[in-house]
Amino acid sequence: MAEPSPPPPAFFQERLDALVGSPMGxxxxxxxxxxxxxxxxxxxxxxxxxxxxxxxxxEFAESSRFGxxxxxxxMLQTWTMATPMITGIKERGGAPLPSNDRGPLSxxxxxxxxxxxxxNSEFEIHRYLRLGxxxxxxxxxxxxxxxxxxxxxxxxxxTWVTTYAVDAGPDEAGEVVGIQRFRILKFKxxxxx
Amino acid sequence: xxNRRTLTLGDVSVGDQLPELVIDMTAxxxxxxxxxxxxxxxxxxxxxxxxAQGSPEIFMNILSDTAxxxxxxxxxxxxxxxxxxxKIRLGGPAYANTxxxxxxxxxxxxAVDGGEANVEVTFLAVNELGQHVSxxxxxxxxxx
Numbered sequence: 001m002a003e004p005s006p007p008p009p010a011f012f013q014e015r016l017d018a019l020v021g022s023p024m025g026x027x028x029x030x031x032x033x034x035x036x037x038x039x040x041x042x043x044x045x046x047x048x049x050x051x052x053x054x055x056x057x058x059e060f061a062e063s064s065r066f067g068x069x070x071x072x073x074x075m076l077q078t079w080t081m082a083t084p085m086i087t088g089i090k091e092r093g094g095a096p097l098p099s100n101d102r103g104p105l106s107x108x109x110x111x112x113x114x115x116x117x118x119x120n121s122e123f124e125i126h127r128y129l130r131l132g133x134x135x136x137x138x139x140x141x142x143x144x145x146x147x148x149x150x151x152x153x154x155x156x157x158x159t160w161v162t163t164y165a166v167d168a169g170p171d172e173a174g175e176v177v178g179i180q181r182f183r184i185l186k187f188k189x190x191x192x193x
Numbered sequence: 194x195x196n197r198r199t200l201t202l203g204d205v206s207v208g209d210q211l212p213e214l215v216i217d218m219t220a221x222x223x224x225x226x227x228x229x230x231x232x233x234x235x236x237x238x239x240x241x242x243x244x245a246q247g248s249p250e251i252f253m254n255i256l257s258d259t260a261x262x263x264x265x266x267x268x269x270x271x272x273x274x275x276x277x278x279x280k281i282r283l284g285g286p287a288y289a290n291t292x293x294x295x296x297x298x299x300x301x302x303x304a305v306d307g308g309e310a311n312v313e314v315t316f317l318a319v320n321e322l323g324q325h326v327s328x329x330x331x332x333x334x335x336x337x
Contacts, residue, residue: 047229048257050264052272053197060197065273065335073276074259081231081256090242094234121255122280 012111016144016156019104024160026101029136029168032079036071036129044075070128076164076178079129080137104141105158108186113155120159120183127177129166135177136168142181155187199271201337202310205302211314214265214295218253218320223289226257240289253287258318258326265295266314266330274332277311281328291320300329308336 034040038056045055053060054070061069071079084096092098108114129135145157161181168174216222220240227237232254235242243251259279267274287293297316305311312332318325 044229044260047225048260048264050260050267052264052267054272060272065275072260072263074256074263074279075230077256077259078230083231084233086233089233090235090239094236096233118255118283120280120282121259122278123259123276124278125276128275 013146015107019107019141020144022104022141024104024139024141029138029165030080030082031136031168032134033083034079035132035134036079038069038131040078041069041071041075044072044078066128069131071130073125073128073178074123076123076125076129076135077137077162077180079135080164105186108156108158112188113186115153115155115185115187115189117152117185117187118182119157119185120181122181124179125177126179129177133166135164135166136174138163138165138168148185150185150187151192152185153187153189153191155185157183157185159183197272199273199335200269201334202302202304202308203337205299205310205312205334207299207302209299211265211269211295211297211299211316214261214268216261216293216295218287218289218291218293220251220289223251223253223257223287226260227254230254230256230260232256248286248288250288250290252289253293255283258283258287261293261295261318262316262326262328262330265297265316266332270312270332270334273335277331277333279328279330281326283326284324285320285322287318287320287325288322291322293318293320293325305333310334 041055054064054066055072058069082096139160139162142159142161147154159181163176164178165174165176224238237251237254240251263276295318297314300315301313303311313329315329317327
């Protein structure tokens with residue numbers, strides 16, 4: 001396959017600017033396959049050896065400021081992770097599900113920015129989740145930087161923002177329970193000075 | 194089991210050091226964290242795959258990072274400390290068969306309504322390769 005020739009810089013920047021505000025994924029909210037539940041919380045607490053009784057001890061939790069069991073706050077992202085199709089996951093480069101959608105970031109890959117490095121993750125927790133609540137997540141691209149020279153090469157920082165809500169429906173925004181900002185660098189491998 | 198008493202405004206001052214959290218990052222720890230956060234990316238459980246991607250070992254996923262950050266702070270502050278925000282900057286990977294050490298200190302204390310307090314902790318986690326994550330977390334402490 002021939003190397004794609006890089007687009008003129010002004011045109012490329014226009015394509016990047018057009019991505020800001022566009023959804024990651026299908027554009028419909030990503031709804032958690034299961035409501036917040038004790039077995040998944042117990043599994044999480046065991047994996048990280050987090051002994052906080054507010055997550056697993058009903059008697060403690062009821063007498064605490066939470067008034068009942070709460071999910072670990074940083075478990076927020078876990079609830080809406082895709083249920084994977086294990087067969088073929090390696091061949092798909094780790095993508096949990098097969099997809100024909102190349103996604104908004106394919107603009108970078110076409111221009112040679114094929115490397116991806118996670119840079120920052122930020123959470124605002126508005127309130128803790130309780131057993132039985134169903135979380136949904138909506139993710140849009142928030143910003144794309146101008147081209148930067150970094151120690152691993154030239155690239156653009158891309159930030160997307162995920163809004164987590166409960167009781168969201170097709171026409172209901174629901175109650176926002178948390179916000180996550182995630183930043184990656186899309187870079188050209190081998191372009192480091 | 195963490196200490197069941199939760200710190201309050203009067204217990205905390207700027208400059209207080211948190212007890213270190215040391216994680217012996219075995220392959221089991223990496224895999225347990227990845228699966229508990231429902232992250233099935235092969236780089237977090239399959240060493241052959243990680244090698245083919247240019248990594249010497251499987252490595253911890255980012256959802257595990259944020260999990261350990263919250264445990265580091267609430268182990269110290271107590272079970273009723275409420276996480277308000279977390280900001281982390283990612284450095285080098287946390288490969289299996291390394292040791293990851295979290296350290297941090299209190300960088301601000303603000304009294305809020307009704308005797309509660311918002312406390313900012315600034316922290317760092319390092320391993321044999323150097324800095325793995327750095328960041329800040331704000332927690333809310335209950336009224337005394």
